[in-house]
Amino acid sequence: MSKRIAETLLACLLLWPLAGWTLDWDALKPEEQRVLAPFREQWAQIPEARQQRLREGAARWRQMTPEQRAALKARFRRWQSLDPEQRARIRERYERFRALPPEEQARIREGYRWFRNLPPERREALRERWRSMSPEQRRKVIEHRKQLHERWQRMSPQERDAARQRLRDRMRRSPER
Incomplete structure (x- = not known):
């Protein structure tokens, strides 16, 4: 019987980290408690994985x-306010984004950076143009853009430079595009 008890205790000790037990509020460092104070009342009910993310966020906040x-x-x-x-x-769009391959995520991020770097009036004109489309x-x-991206990926660096120059020339001739 004592061997069975020992095995049970050993199993409990080994599985304890997997059981999802949470960290006690008082075990947090004082600076963590200060940043995480809004969560104090419900801290014991927050799952361990979320507690860990909150602690990591608190560490970033302090930096x-x-x-x-x-x-x-x-x-x-x-x-x-939403x-x-x-x-x-x-949240749904974010989950769909996270499910994409890393290359596709990088392409989307690059497009977003390009858009954010446009002057505000140009961004608004593009938004309005998009809204007015069926x-x-x-x-x-979207399909045309994918085809362009695939073509771009197959280009040599020299071909890309030439394409950039043609685009710059076209933009100078008709900036409303």
Whole structure:
């Protein structure tokens, strides 16, 4: 019987980290408690994986400059102002993005950086142009863009440079595009 008890205790000790037990609030460092204070009341009910993500976020917060913290607070206020359906749509899009291959994620990020670097009036003009398109027109634009991307990937560096120059020349001739 004592061998069975010992085996049970050993199994409990080995499986303990997998059981999802959470870290006690008092075990947090004082600076972690300060940053995570809004979660104090429900801390014991938060799953271990989420507690760990919150602790990692608190560590990043402590490393931020005051400007970075202010920008993050503003983004959080915007997030909180969204209605539940908007948040759900954003979460769904994020999950679909995370399911994409890394190359596709990188391509999307690059497109986003390009868009963010445009002057505000150009960004708004592109948004308005997109909004005015029918779903079929949007689908065609997306398909065309994929084809261009595939063609770009097959180009040599010299061909890419020439294509960039042609695009710059075309943009100078008709900047409204």
